[in-house]
Amino acid sequence: MQGPNLNILGRRRPEVYGHTTMKQINDMVRARAEELSCELLIFQSNQEGVLVDYIHRYMGECDGVLINPGALTHYGLSLREALEAVEAPVVEVHLSNIHAREEWRRTSVISPVTLGQVVGFGPRGYVAALDLLLSYIAEQRPAGNG
Amino acid sequence: MQGPNLNILGRRRPEVYGHTTMKQINDMVRARAEELSCELLIFQSNQEGVLVDYIHRYMGECDGVLINPGALTHYGLSLREALEAVEAPVVEVHLSNIHAREEWRRTSVISPVTLGQVVGFGPRGYVAALDLLLSYIAEQRPAGNG
Amino acid sequence: MQGPNLNILGRRRPEVYGHTTMKQINDMVRARAEELSCELLIFQSNQEGVLVDYIHRYMGECDGVLINPGALTHYGLSLREALEAVEAPVVEVHLSNIHAREEWRRTSVISPVTLGQVVGFGPRGYVAALDLLLSYIAEQRPAGNG
Amino acid sequence: MQGPNLNILGRRRPEVYGHTTMKQINDMVRARAEELSCELLIFQSNQEGVLVDYIHRYMGECDGVLINPGALTHYGLSLREALEAVEAPVVEVHLSNIHAREEWRRTSVISPVTLGQVVGFGPRGYVAALDLLLSYIAEQRPAGNG
Amino acid sequence: MQGPNLNILGRRRPEVYGHTTMKQINDMVRARAEELSCELLIFQSNQEGVLVDYIHRYMGECDGVLINPGALTHYGLSLREALEAVEAPVVEVHLSNIHAREEWRRTSVISPVTLGQVVGFGPRGYVAALDLLLSYIAEQRPAGNG
Amino acid sequence: MQGPNLNILGRRRPEVYGHTTMKQINDMVRARAEELSCELLIFQSNQEGVLVDYIHRYMGECDGVLINPGALTHYGLSLREALEAVEAPVVEVHLSNIHAREEWRRTSVISPVTLGQVVGFGPRGYVAALDLLLSYIAEQRPAGNG
Amino acid sequence: MQGPNLNILGRRRPEVYGHTTMKQINDMVRARAEELSCELLIFQSNQEGVLVDYIHRYMGECDGVLINPGALTHYGLSLREALEAVEAPVVEVHLSNIHAREEWRRTSVISPVTLGQVVGFGPRGYVAALDLLLSYIAEQRPAGNG
Amino acid sequence: MQGPNLNILGRRRPEVYGHTTMKQINDMVRARAEELSCELLIFQSNQEGVLVDYIHRYMGECDGVLINPGALTHYGLSLREALEAVEAPVVEVHLSNIHAREEWRRTSVISPVTLGQVVGFGPRGYVAALDLLLSYIAEQRPAGNG
Amino acid sequence: MQGPNLNILGRRRPEVYGHTTMKQINDMVRARAEELSCELLIFQSNQEGVLVDYIHRYMGECDGVLINPGALTHYGLSLREALEAVEAPVVEVHLSNIHAREEWRRTSVISPVTLGQVVGFGPRGYVAALDLLLSYIAEQRPAGNG
Amino acid sequence: MQGPNLNILGRRRPEVYGHTTMKQINDMVRARAEELSCELLIFQSNQEGVLVDYIHRYMGECDGVLINPGALTHYGLSLREALEAVEAPVVEVHLSNIHAREEWRRTSVISPVTLGQVVGFGPRGYVAALDLLLSYIAEQRPAGNG
C-alpha cells in the first residue's frame, strides 16, 4: 500500500526521493512477489479513509501488509487503528531516512502497530521489506501448512 | 454518526471494543429513537471529509448530533469545525474508557465543541447519549412547540 | 458521592452549574434508585480524606460507586487510590463540559480508574450514570444470582 | 483565613518566615479591623476541606476574604472553587516573596480568582491587604449605604 | 483552492468569519483574475486527499496556487507535501486573524512551504493574495516570455 | 512604522531580504498613499521605547497603523501594548516568510493585537498591506463620512 | 518609577486599567510621601535603557524603589539586573491582577529581585506599596538613625 | 506515620502491595522499636490536614519521623512543609518500587525534605528505615547523652 | 558494585559525601556479608562498559546485585539493560539524598529495573541494602533449599 | 558492529530478543557476506569508547558499517560522531521494534547519521541490512571499478 503523494514519485523533489516512479517501484515489488510465488495487491490513495476502506475489505484474507504511509505516518491515527485491527504483520517502509530530516518526521504514529520498519534505502527498501515480511509469515505458519 | 474503523466493530480487537457489531449498535439506537418518536439518520465513514460533507448536508435541519469520532477524536480538526458550525447540540460517545488507555487517547479535539460526553460504557453508552441529547433538546425547545 | 463545593450547588456560579441544588440532584438520583429497587447511600464532603474514609467503610459491601469528585478530579490522588482499591465499578459524573473550560480542567486523575464518565449533561447526567452503572453491574452478575 | 502550617508560625523556619507568631499577626489584623470598625472572623485550619466548609458557612454574609493559603496556594483547587463561589472580593497574602524561592512556589492556583495579592512584606502585608480590601469594598458599595 | 468547511461560509459562525459566502468570494477572485487576464481554476473539498489529487492533476501546468486550507492548516501534512511538490509559488490565505484565537490555531504546518501568507482581512485578503501571487510570478518569468 | 534593523535594508543579508532599501520601500508606500489620497507618516527606530513614544504621540489621531516590527516581533511586549492601546486597526508586514526560517521566528507577540498580517511578499507586501488597511478603514467608517 | 505605556494610563483600555491617569497616581503617591516626610523622585519612560540609566544615576543615594515595570515585567532582564544592583529594597506594583489575564502575564522576571509585590488593587496599590516600602526601610535602619 | 489508604493494606491491590496488613506492619515496627528501647507513636490518617496537625502536636518533642505518605507523596505540599518545619530527620518509606510503575509516581514532593528513602522492599523496608533513622539520630547526639 | 568516581570517596566533596572512603564502605559491607555467611564480590569501575562486562561474567551465578551507579544513575542505559538481563534482584544505593540536590539528579534510569532503593543514609545505607537484599532472596528461595 | 549487551543475546530477555545468540547472528551475516564475496569484520564491545576506537582504526578502509548500537542508540553521542566521521554509509539494525516499547526507546541519536534503519525483524534484519548496504555501495561505485 502506498500513502499520499507517492503517486507522483519521480516528479516530486527528486533530490530527496530519487527519480524512480511509483510504477517502477510497484513493478519491482510485483516481480519479487512473483519470484516468491506470493499473491500481491497494490493500492495507492491520497485519502486516509480510502486506505482504511481498502484495509477493511481484505481484513482476514491477507497474510501481511507492506505500507509506505507517506505523510500519514505522522498523524494518520485512523490508518493506525485499521492496521492494528488487521491482526496480520505490517511492515512500514520509507524511501528517505526520515530521521535525518525535519524534527516532526521523526515521530511515527504507525510504527508502534507494525512488526518493523525499513527506512532510508529508496526503492530497494520495498523489496527487502517484502522479503522480511514473507520470511516472518513463513516462520509463523505451522509446518504442516507449508 | 460513526467515525473511522467503527464499521468493523465486533471483529476489531474484541478484548477492547467487545463483540457487538456496528449494525447491532445502530439497531439499538434506532429502536430507542423509535420508542421516543424521534427521526434518526445513521451514517458511517472512514473519511473525515465525507463526515464533514454529511454534516453540512443536514446543517440547519437536524436538532442534534450523536457522534463517535473514532480516531478522528484526536486530530480531526476539520470535523471539529463542521460540528461547531452545526449550532445544534453534539454528544460524543466512546465505547472504551479512553482515559485508561494510551496517553494520546486522553486528548480530544472534539470535546470542546460538544454538549457532553458519554465514555466507557460500550454500546449501552449510545442509548444513554441519545436519551441525554433528546432531553436536552426538549428542554431547550419553547413549550408551545412541543 | 459528591466532592468539594457540590453542597453549595445552585448558589455557586449558576451560569456554569445551573440552579438545581445538590439536594434536588440527590432526590432525583434517589428516586431513580428506588424505581430500580437499588439501595443507595449518598454522601458529600469537602475533605478528600473524609471521602476516602467513607469509601473504605463500604469497601467490599457496595456493588458500584457514582462520584462527582469536584475539583479533586484534577489532583485527588488519594481519592483515586481509594476508588481503585474498591474493586467495584466507578462512574465519574461532571455537571459541566469540563473540556470546554480552562485547560487544567481537561486532565482528570480519577478517570483512569473508572469504568466510564458522563460529562456535561447537568443533573440529568447523574441519573444516566446511575442507569449505566446498574446495567453494567447486572450484566456482570452471574445469571443465577439475578 | 490562614492555611496549613500557619498555626506554627514563629517556630517554623524563622529565617524565612520571621519570629512573629500567627496569634500576633491575628492580633495586628484584629486591631486594625477594630480601628476601621469592621467585623472580622479569624480562622485557621491545616485541612483544605475544613477551610472550604468555613467559606461556605459565611457565603453571602461576608463582604470580603483575606487569605494566606499556605502550601494550598499551589494545588488547592477545591479551595479555589470555594473562593470563586463566594462572589465577594478575595485578597491573597504571602509572608515571604514566593517568587524568590523554589520554582514551584511561583505558580498560584488561587491568584486567578482573587482581586489582588500582597506578597513578601511579612506580617505587615496582612494589615496592608486588609486596608486595600476594605477600601475596595467601600468603593463598590452604593453611596447611600455608606 | 478552498479547504474543509469553507463551502458553508456565511452560514458558519458569522461573528468570526463574516456573512460573505464562498461563492461570493470565488466571484470576487474570479473577477479580479479576469481583470488581470489570468486563468483561474477554483476548487473546494472537505477531504484532504481530494485536494491532494486535485493538486497532482495540475502539477507542472499551473503557475501558482492560492489556498485557504481551513482546519487542515494545523495538521494536513499530506496537503503540505503535495503543495511542496508543486514547485510553483503557494500563497496561504486566512479570513480571520488566526493569531488572535485559540492557541492551536497559531501553528500552521502549511506556512513553511508557502511563499507567504495574507491573514485576517476577510474576503478582501483573497484578492490581495491573488495580486501578490501574480506580481511574484510576473517578476520571476524571463522578460521575453511576457 | 519600521522596527529595528530595517534602516539598513538592502545592505543586510540581501539573500534573505533582497536589495531594495528602506527608502525605496517607503517611497513605494508613500506613492501608493498619495494615489489613494491618504495622509501617511513614516517612522523608523531601532529602539522599542522610541517606537512606543511615537505611537503614543499619534494615538487617537491616526486611523490605522502599518508596521514591520523587525526582531521586536518576537519579544516586544511594550510595543504590543502600545499598539493595543491605539484602538485603531494595525497591520503587520514581514518581508520574508518568517514561517520558513528558524523556529523562534514563528512566534509573534504582535500578531494577536493586529487586524491581520501580510508575510513573505517582500516590498510589495507593504503596498498590499496599505491597501487592505485602507479598505478596512473605509468600510468601518459610517457611510455619511465618505 | 513607571514603565512603558503607563504614561497613557486613563486613555488605555480603561476596562482593564481604569480611568485614573498616571499624573493622578503620581499625585496620590507624592501626597502620601509628603505626609510621611519622605523625598520622592518620579520617573516614567517607555525605554528600558532609559529606566536603567535613571536607576544607575541614583544608585547608592536612594533607600528604596517603587516600580510598575509595565510590559517589561515579562522580559526586561536589563531592568532586572539594574534593580538587583541597586541593593536597596524594590517593591513591584501592578494595577490589574496579572494572574487573572493571559498566561504570559503570570511570569515576572522582576519579582525575584524585589522585596515584594502589590498586585491588582489599581492606583491604591501604589500608596500601599509606598507605605510597605517605607515601613520596611524604617525597620532595617539602626535605631540611632531614626 | 501512615498516609492515605494505608489503613486498608492487605485488602488493597495485593498483587502490588502484598497481603500484610497495616496492623501487622505497625506491630513489626513496634517490636523493633521495643528491641531498641525507643519510644514510638503510630498514626494513620486519610486526611492530609490531620497528618499535619499530628506533626505539629509533637514538633520539638520527637527525634525523628518515619513516614509512608501514600498518594500524598505526589502532591501533599502542606505535609511537606509540616515535615520541613519539624527540624528532625524524616525517613520516607514506600512498599512498592514507585519508579517501576506509572510515570506520575516517580515524582515525590516529600523526598527533598527528608534524610533519605527506603523504597520497594515491602513491610521489611519499614524496619530497615527505623534502624537507619535511629542510627542517624544516635550519631548526631552528643556523646555524653548516649 | 560501585560506579564512577566512588573510588575517590572520602577525598571527593566531603561536605556532600562524607569522609568515609570506598575501602571503608567495602569493609563494612564485607563484614556484614561474613556475619550472614553470604559470598560477596566487590567491584568498582569508572567505565560503564567494564561494569557491564562484569555483570555478564556472573550472570546466572549470582543471587542478587547491590549497586551504587554513581553518575551513571542518570544516563547509563547500557548498565540498565545489563542489570535487567541478570534476572536477579538488584538494589540501588545512594550515599546522599539525590532528591534534595540538583534537578537532574532526581531522575534515575536504573530504578525501574531494580527491586528497590536505599537513598540518603551514607555508608550505613549499603549495609541496610545488603540486609534487605538477602532477606528478599531468602524469602523467594523454596523452603527445602534453606 | 554490535553494541552493549548484544554479547549475551539468547540468554537476555528471550521473550523480547528471541533465543538466537550473537554468535549465530554473526555466522548468518558472515555466511551471507561470503556468498556475496564481501570482506566482513565483526566486533562487539560493551564500551562506547572501544567501539569508537575500532571505528577509527578502519576509517578510510571500510566501505560501509552495519551496526546495532544496543542501548547506545539513545545516548551514545561519541559513537554518533565517530560514525559521522567515517564518511562511509552506516546502516542501523534493531532486533525488536523499538517503536512499540518504552517511550525513551523511540529516540535514536544514531539514526540521523545513518543511511537507513532496519528495525524489528530479529536476526533476519541483519542479513537484509547487509544486502541493502552492499547494494547501495555497489551503486555508488563508478562502473569501471565493478
Add this chain to the structure above:
Amino acid sequence: MQGPNLNILGRRRPEVYGHTTMKQINDMVRARAEELSCELLIFQSNQEGVLVDYIHRYMGECDGVLINPGALTHYGLSLREALEAVEAPVVEVHLSNIHAREEWRRTSVISPVTLGQVVGFGPRGYVAALDLLLSYIAEQRPAGNG
C-alpha cells in the same frame, strides 16, 4: 561594545563581577589594542536600540566586533540581527561563568551569530577575546594585504 549595566561594574554585585570597573577593563583592552597597532572604538549603552544604531554606523568599516551584551544576551534579538548584518566576526565575552548561575542565563540568543565566546575569565577574558579576534582577522585577510 558593552551592554546594559556594565557601566556600573565594580559597584554592582562585586561577589559575582569583581571590583574592576568598566573604565579599567576598557583601559586594559585599549592598551592591548595599542600594543597590536589596532584601532579600537569603545562604546557602552543601556539601550538595545542605541547599541544597534552604533553597530549600523560602523557597518562595513570595522573588521570585527568584541561585545559583552550584558542581560541582552538572553533576549536582545534586535541586537542579534544587527550583529548578524555586520558580516564581520563577532566575539562574545562574559565576565562570569554564565553556565554556573541561574538556568535562564544559560541560553544566549547572541552566540549563534558570533565567531566564538570567551566566558568566565573576568576582565582578562576581554584581552584574550581581542587577541583571538585579531588573529582570526589576520588569518582571513589575503596575504598580500599583511
Add this chain to the structure above:
Amino acid sequence: MQGPNLNILGRRRPEVYGHTTMKQINDMVRARAEELSCELLIFQSNQEGVLVDYIHRYMGECDGVLINPGALTHYGLSLREALEAVEAPVVEVHLSNIHAREEWRRTSVISPVTLGQVVGFGPRGYVAALDLLLSYIAEQRPAGNG
C-alpha cells in the same frame, strides 16, 4: 585533556573542524606551556571512564585542567563529577562554535563545574585557554609561593 573523536582531528569533517590534527594542537599547547615554564600532561581517550581514571590519578597534584570533552560535553556526567572532584580550576575548550550548530550541542553538562569556556576559535582557542588558566592560577596563589 582531549575527549572522544579528537584523535582523528584533521581527517574528521574538516569543513567543521579544520585541517589541523590533534598532534599539531598538542604541539602548539606544549610549546606555549614551555614558554611559560609550566609542566603539562597531555592525554586523549575515546572512553569516558578512562578520562575519569586519568583525572583521579592526578587529583591533588595538578593545578588546573584544560579539557575539550568532545561529545561527552552533552552527556558525560561521570566526567563532570570527576572534574568537580578535582577542586582545581577547569577550562573547557571547543574548536567550533557549538551554539551555531544543532540544538542538542548547545547544552553542556560540563560547563557548570568549570571556571570558564573558550568556544569557537579553532586550535588557537587552546592556547588562549591555557594562558587564561595559568593567569588565573598565578593570581590565586599566595604571593610568597610565586
